[in-house]
Amino acid sequence: MMLDVHHLTVAYGPIEAVRDISLNVETGAIVTLIGPNGAGKTTLLNALSGVIPIRGGNILFNGQDITRMSPHRRVAEGIIQVPEGRLVLAGMTVRENLEIGAYRRPRSGIAADIARMQERFPILKERSEAPAGSLSGGEQQMLAIARGLMAHPKLLLLDEPSLGLAPLVVQMVFDIVTELQQKGLTILLVEQNARQSLAVSDYAYVIESGAMVLEGSAAKLRSDPAVIRTYLGQSV
Amino acid sequence: MALLEIQNITRMFGGVCALNGVNFSVEQGKIHGLIGPNGAGKTTLLNILSGMTPPTSGNILFSGKNIHMLPACRVASLGMARTFQNIRLFPAMTCIENVIAGQHLIASRPLLPRLLQLPSAWRQDHEYEEDAMATLSRVGLENRAQVRAQSLSYGERRRLEIARALASRPRLLLLDEPVAGMRHGEVSQVAELVRILAGEGMTVFLIEHNMSFVMALCSRITVLNFGQVITTGSPDTVSRHPHVIEAYLGVDKSS
Amino acid sequence: MNIFLQQLINGVFIGSVYGLFAIGYTLVFGVLDILNLAHAAVFTLGGLVALWLVQNAALSIWLAFPLATLLSGILGLVINAVAFAPLRHRPDTYFSGLISSIALAIIFESAALGIFGARTVRFPINTITVHIWQVAGVTITSLQIEIVLIAACLMAGLTWFLRHSRAGKAIRAVAENERTARLLGIHVDSIIAFTFFISSALGGAAGILFGLYFGALSPDMGRSIELKGLAVIVLGGMGSIPGAIIGGIAFGLSEVLTVAISGTSNLRDAVAFTVLFAILLLRPSGLFGRKQIRET
Amino acid sequence: PAPAKAAAPEAKIGIVFSMTGGAASYGATQKNGAQLAVDEINAAAGATGIHIKPFFDDDASTPQQGINVFKKFINGDHVSAIIGPTLSDTAHVTDRIAQASSVPVLGVSNTAQGITEIGNYVFRDSLTEAVVVPNTIRTAKEKFGISKVSILYGNDGAFTKAGYEAFKKALLDQKVTILSEQTFAKGDRDFSPQLTEIKSQSPDAIVVSALVEEASGIVSQARQLGIPASVHIIGGNGFNSPSFIKNAGSAADGVLIGAAWSSTASNPLNQKFVKDYTAKFGNPPDQFAAQAYAGVYIVYDAIQKAGTPFAPAKIRDALAGIKNMDSVLGKFSFTSGRDADYKAVLQEVKNGKFVVVGE
Amino acid sequence: MDLHHIFTQFYAVYGSLINFIGINSLLAISLYVTLSAGQLSLGNAAFAGIGGYTAGILTMYLNVPYMVALCAATLMSGAVAVVLGFPVLRLRGVFLAIATLAFGEVVRILAINLQITGGAEGLTPIPNKTQAWMIFTALALVGYFMAVLRRSRIGWSFASIREDETAAKAMGINTTWYKTLAFTIGAMIAGLAGAMSAHLNYIITPGEFGFSAAVQLLIYNIVGGTRIWYGPVLGAALLTALPEILRGIGVSAGPVRMGVNGFILLMVILFLPNGLVSLFSRRKD
Ligand SMILES: Nc1ncnc2c1ncn2[C@@H]1O[C@H](COP(=O)(O)OP(=O)(O)OP(=O)(O)O)[C@@H](O)[C@H]1O
């Protein structure tokens, strides 16, 4: 088991945004987290990254208790988050963004990795010396994903990776996700496109209003009528 | 009748040509979609329409009036409101305060009656507040009214931004990726809202990458690629356009 | 003509002194965007401590200099820990940090007053040997040349450091977005502390050089340069290290040239500030500042 | 109210200087000087004489705080007289309060114009530049045949500005040509642009109105820029401090200083003062210390003449009547305008020492 | 001791302090106005100077009635602010702060060099015409104005610009106009306060409105809290009174008092997150 979350509670002041949630992520699996706006998905990922304080419960990573570990050490351990809303370093160049993605890694191989990312997302090569903030929304999203991959994560936390991406690129991102899984990476996925994310996942959790309401294999949830109604749907 | 006419708009950023001779028009009372690959120039076009960025060349007619040189606040006062792709709320204000601030163009709130403590001032405040509350409930945020914008989740922020844009009762509403970060159920709610707005006579011009949303909602769609219009047409024709499929849609595997 | 040349030299020199003060300042102010108004107090203390070491502990300046610089760096850590770190997560951290640093500056200055007294003092006359050259009616001293060179080297070194080194990039990342920096595995708190250390060490070193050259140290000596230092950073462009030095020289030259051209110095500072004002209107983000990148 | 039956009546005196802020360096030595005088007086008063109860305070170099201190002295502590404040700016405001409350106030460092004109309760023992300077210029002209000079002065402070005006008037009176006027601001450390300009005009002398912080820098930079020692530098009260010599080093040699006090004056009171002050505080006194020291004695003298420490009006009258009193400053009198009247000195720095070269 | 006596006694000692609190409060509010529109101006001390000199020159040389001089000072500062505001308010953040500071320095140096302003010695003797009731009436009116302004169209526009200028523009707010308005209102209040201060102190000198005076106004605001108009008043009151309080409790004059002063300032900032107002208001966050 790569990730074990026990009875996690996270609060902003008096409001508990995540309440007593337990979940686990098998090594090498893709696990999807779905839930409506404001359910607490981002909060949960941030708690896993250690950037917001935890009120209760604990987190085990590869058996080690990391509940109180500081964020930079978690990154060093291999827990990488691609944050919601991209958060690129707007004033730094695209290349520098990629370089800093590999901050906790030994220097060797960084250049090769950058080349690989640029091959995947050619815009990152084209605009390599432009400030990241001048990119379009979707281009920034590609940069954010590439930057996350630069860190060689063990556990990748993706928060809405397809946000603002054109359909073709969304497709590509899901291809990357499956490809990464084949390379042995473990992925926890929060995705607006629930249909596609369930399609690539092994297991899924549904949270609503900060609490876990449903879990099961991805296949099982895909045929759950409640899930279909609110998260998958057929047409608008 | 065309409410908005975009004539030969070009925009350069240093060496990058974000828009190159864009021409099309948006009909009064319709929902018009703008799609295209990442970096095609959609947001740039929206910025030009709303007066946030001047075009390098070209004209924009808004109900017959040339607006391409007007500052953003003047454009807005002609009845155009917008949302931002990367969401720009008033973070320290509560949700309802955001909407009240959005009423700027329709709420007069004169100073003198206030200084004299006339009851009309308070009555007015009360009315505007109720109006703001109604707008909030249109986007499903009525029970978040007293929460600060900065503590909303991503999807909630998007909706609050729409509410704030609606607060000024614009004739033309520009939405940049209104349903980004929303799941099926929530997307339907926003779609429903946009439909109602169009039914009330508002013209909506929106950018979105969620194809089922765009296709179901828009009566006309313009496709941009590399700063140029590939085609403008009905959802059906657009989605079957080979260039559009090649450059943008791809072959959808999941449906 | 020689007068004019002499004035140019004067301008470059005093400009380098402003730049020297500004360069440490701009690391925290320009790059991290934290306005640390205790910097001038560190500048003062650096000079006074070095003087104390030379005079009372009878150390050679070559030992006193690094020691006082180190101590200034430690003061920077104190400033960060007391005035900034506790406020970092407040919504109004920018202004409250600014004020708490003023509070610290007051405390430092009162300490300097209490410990070193209010009198203007100087390094013993032969602390360092200074050569004076007079060539074709133009006077220049070895210490002047050294100070200009040090300013130039610091400019080049720090620019390289920020642009290419790992720590430099981390500093910029923290400046751009603290939250992202954390998610990327940067130990934000120690990066900020480190930046404060470097910044204050540079500030203290500037104070020592200032004291050595001008031979006048007093507890309030930071005050008059503080304002010009701020102006210089903004003139050069926030976050730009070359901007700090070149802005300093531009400011110094505008002061000196006012005297040289008008023959009187009454309006010297008024002219310098008017130039600053005009440059800001023409280039709203300073000489070397990067322009606003897209907002929408 | 007069509880004057006790053997040793106490005279409450408010003493306010700038102990922090921009003028802190003057306030510090002023306070020392005043403290020394108070201690001496109280020791000498014995069991029966009038003692001084000093209320020391700080105006932080700002008028606002000065006003607050004066109000507290007058209405809270009910002092009989006030000594201070350090700066003329502050005195302009505070002395009006003293005047309005009929409490005598003695400035010991204010030299700006118009201060004693505030009213008949306002005195000062600081010789204004207007008194010192003409003499300085005349002697310098006679001795060194100076006919054309450049002026350098601080134009943002009342003290240096007043000095400049006095110099200018004296130079015009003596028909000395003024080649140019240069200025600097408080806190400036670099004077090379102005001095370069001056150098190019080849004056016989440079007339400087500056306080001690700037004075030593000006003198050393002038010499460093290659202005030869044959070009005399003439300064005023601001130069009259041991730290000037200490900070300017050998460049100070040959500088002419017209001043209100000389540390080397042979007057025995002065000799004793310099010795005691140096012993007590570890540093030799400067002019500010001497004037403050003298100020306390002057006020004390008036109190004794008034016979009671509790009648400010009588103290005022006694002050106004002071004539030829022996003090560290020399034979001290007040003019009818309540300004100081005694002989200024002209000093030259020789081998790192002030030497009196004329009166 | 009867109460009346105690009161007169208190007023005799602390009357001027109370007046200074009033004047400093007005100055603090003048900056609060600009801050409430998200603009940091370090020129307000200079505007106070402009007001002070204008009024002082009018009453001293032209024997203009005091109330007329006050109005003239207010208008003069406002007029300068309008002229200055349009070019300067394109600047943002610290660039605006430094540009206004540069303006302040230029004004200060001009005041030093001009004849009519009395040079470095300042303008004196200005007739003493300011009375406590004038200061506090002005403060009450300005405070009331600020309280009402908050919920008016102007107030909402200021708040929007402060929160996000780009979004405010997109909502139809003429940001240039409103920023200039905020700047001008602030300058007018500062000019009024400066004029009153000059007629309280008999003198106005260039040294009174330099960099540290400008920063002092910011300190009042932050220490008091900028959430509501009386925050700056509380800040000004505490910091103006602090030296007197320390004097009163016997902290010895000189470096020690200065240090304690700084220490208390630090403690207030560290332990009262929203400034002194948080001691008085219900909403805690
Ligand atoms: N900084 C904050 N302060 C206070 N409350 C917050 C903060 N951030 C989030 N919340 C609240 O916590 C709850 C969960 O938010 P979160 O961002 O985790 O939702 P989410 O599931 O990621 O939603 P979305 O799909 O919209 O991104 C929401 O009700 C939100 O209002």
Ligand SMILES: Nc1ncnc2c1ncn2[C@@H]1O[C@H](COP(=O)(O)OP(=O)(O)OP(=O)(O)O)[C@@H](O)[C@H]1O
């Ligand atoms: N201020 C700017 N400076 C430099 N380049 C810019 C700027 N604004 C936009 N661009 C470039 O112009 C192109 C168009 O950008 P725009 O944001 O309009 O794309 P978009 O169609 O909205 O894409 P997306 O769907 O990803 O949001 C992009 O390549 C972008 O990098």
Ligand SMILES: [Mg+2]
């Ligand atoms: Mg989220």
Ligand SMILES: [Mg+2]
């Ligand atoms: Mg876009």
